[in-house]
Amino acid sequence: MIRLVASRLEGMLMDQHGSVNVSGLQKRLNEMKKHGTRLVLITPKSYPYLLAKFQNVQGPLDYIAENGAEVVVDGVNVKENKLDSTTLGEILNWMSEKPAFGKTTLTLSGRLSTITNAIPGSDIDKHLKKLYPTTHWVSDLLMVASQIYQIRVDVPLPNVAEYARQLRNRFKTSIRLIKGGKKHFYILAPEVDLGNALETIQDHLKVRNRQTAAFGYDAADFDYLNAAKYSYTFPNADAQVSDIAKTLSGPARDAVVLNAIDKLLKRP
Secondary structure, eight states, X not given: OOOEEEEETBTTTBOTTSOBOHHHHHHHHXXXXXXXXXXXXXXXXXXXXXXXXXXXOOSSXXXXXXXXXXXXXXXXXEEEOOOOHHHHXXXXXXXXXXXXXXXXXXXXXXXXXXXXXXXXXXXXXXXXXXXXXXXXXXXXHHHHXXXXXXXXXXXXXXXXXXXHHHHHHHHGGGOEEEEOSTTEEEEEOTTOOHHHHHHHHHHHXXXXXXXXXXXXXXGGGHHHHHTSSEEEEOTTOOHHHHHHSEEOOXXXXXXXXXXXXXXXXXXX
């Protein structure tokens, strides 16, 4: 019997416009509750965002937020990995000395709040406040940076790889970088791992690998897909992911995932 289903939120149950089929999701959660099965949503977004987004959804819903830095089960934070404060200060100081990084927008999200150097009222500021409801602007990030889960780095031009390369060369194993969209990436503590995050939930709920199913697509999803016996993806997924996951297809990914959950719940 499947007792745990994990899915990437973006590109799976949420479309590119940020919309979720709430009624379809609620229907599955109702069935999952009857079967003693829980759903885990995996996302780079913050927990406050998720609370607001799914405030009208009821049922066995858990979260791996902040790219794996925060794990929440049944409303309780069961694991968190914050950036080391010394390393965080070194990163911010180093960036401030690099002319290229002077053109980036930095957003530091953490347990207490989210701070950014985005100009208030700018397009990026408005966008960030949708993702991080507790976001507020500060003139000097170093003055208030503490208990931070991750740094989101938005660059002005689509050369994310070059910015990430410079950071990786400077800080090596003291940070972990995760690709975001075409113009942003994330900096996290080196121990953050989506596979470990899912295993934390498995241990907390006393669920085994063979009782777990997962849906993913990108290279960053590989670790948590590998922590599930049954893993699923879509055409043109990352090569590593395609090697371990069964490929599903359909015109709308959210419908495919929801229908797949229906079938998983029927497993003996």
